[in-house]
Amino acid sequence: MGKRVAVVVGGSVAGLACAHAVAEAGWEAVVVEKAAAPATGGGTGAGLGLDAQSMETLARWVPGWGLDAATLPLAVDLNRATDSGTKAARTLTRDEGFNFRAAHWGDLHRRLHEALPADAVTVLWGHQFLSFEAPGGDGEAGERGVVATARVLRTGETVEIAGDLLVAADGCTSAIRRQFLPELKLRYSGYCAWRGVFDFTGKEGCATMVGIRKAYPELGSCLYFDLAYKTHAVLYELPKNRLNWLWYINGEEPELTGSSVTMKVSDAMVAEMTEEAGRVWCPELARLIEETAEPFVNVIYDADPLPRLSWAGGRVALVGDAAHPTTPHGLRSTNMSIVDARVLGRCLARWGQGAPPRRALAEYEAARRPVVAAQALHARRLGRLKQGLAVDGDEKVFDARTVTEEEEEVSQLRQSSIPYFGGAPTTE
Structure with a gap:
């Protein structure tokens, strides 16, 4: 053999x-x-x-990739609280040692x-x-x-x-x-994610992009988390003139068919989503969401280990x-x-x-x-x-509207709080 x-x-x-x-x-x-x-x-x-660990590994398998050219830096992990009434944002926690890179799945x-x-x-x-x-x-x-x-x-x-x-x-x-x-x-998380990629090729000077870069001035090097009441959104820039966004919304578990956790959406669902975006988020993000072609929904699951x-x-x-x-x-x-x-x-x-x-x-x-x-x-x-949901049976839930930077939960928002953030053992 x-x-x-x-x-x-x-x-x-x-x-x-x-x-x-x-x-x-x-x-x-x-x-x-x-x-x-x-x-x-x-x-x-x-x-x-x-x-960084994945980037080092990929460089071994794809030596001609040119990682810097094919990805964008995510040097900053920024969590902000958004007031849906005034649309004002305030910083909750900022980590400038994030050291991730943004890539497109495809x-x-x-x-x-x-x-x-x-x-x-x-x-x-x-x-x-x-x-x-x-x-x-x-x-x-x-x-x-x-x-x-x-x-x-x-x-x-x-x-x-x-x-x-x-x-x-x-x-x-x-x-x-x-x-x-x-x-x-699989365990339903209690929420779904609307998500999409906005392609701004040839549109850098359009009102949507001018507005979004003003509201999110560190795009191209920052991973933004905007937290509102019982919801949060994620925004970051991808290579080749694209912005990636996700918006997590609490709700009952949808009925899915087949093995996919992606749900088909109707025009009516998209219209309802864009209307709600205008109520919750700043006008710049709401407009970006509205103008994204083919947004889709992921139903969020995980499982016990x-x-x-x-x-x-x-x-x-x-x-x-x-x-x-x-x-x-x-x-x-x-x-x-x-x-x-x-x-x-x-x-x-x-x-x-x-x-x-x-x-x-x-x-x-x-x-x-x-x-x-x-x-x-x-x-x-x-x-x-x-998402403002109960954690470990605690009746008190996180509320981005009232939380202060000194509270313990705020430091836990950082990506660096995850176990093995600095790299997992590889047996090497």
């Missing part, structure tokens, strides 16, 4: 990061992804913040895909994962340890992909995780949102996924081709589970704090 093979289910950022990591470890990877093609880097998409995905080593990674686009079996023994040299079954969407035929390890990178609604933890349910990250006798590993469904408030989802992949790859490399994968996966789980559990629970608490 030649090189060991990892079958990676899911071709989003987490899956492609895993492909890079296992290839770096000397393995081959086959990525199974139902999307017909990789992201182009365009479209409405979404923004994300990358921490651009990151495209660059990760283009940099995959062709001699070690195969991506099966348009293949919908159906099931898997783990018929092998201990994973010693010999028979492959896992077999995944997928449907080729273009033809309808069913194919089998054999490997030594199955990597579940199939997102927060992971079908693979559900097989091992059928009782685990998983009891394990590896299964089936060490032949299945969970990574990314499959391993730690999290709310977005700590800017953790993508960053945790990248470090998951990095640690998994390093563990596989350390144990080498001859050892059964279960040994590497045991080390991966020991390194990552405490980190992702602590970060996901912190992100949950931070979201409830900013």
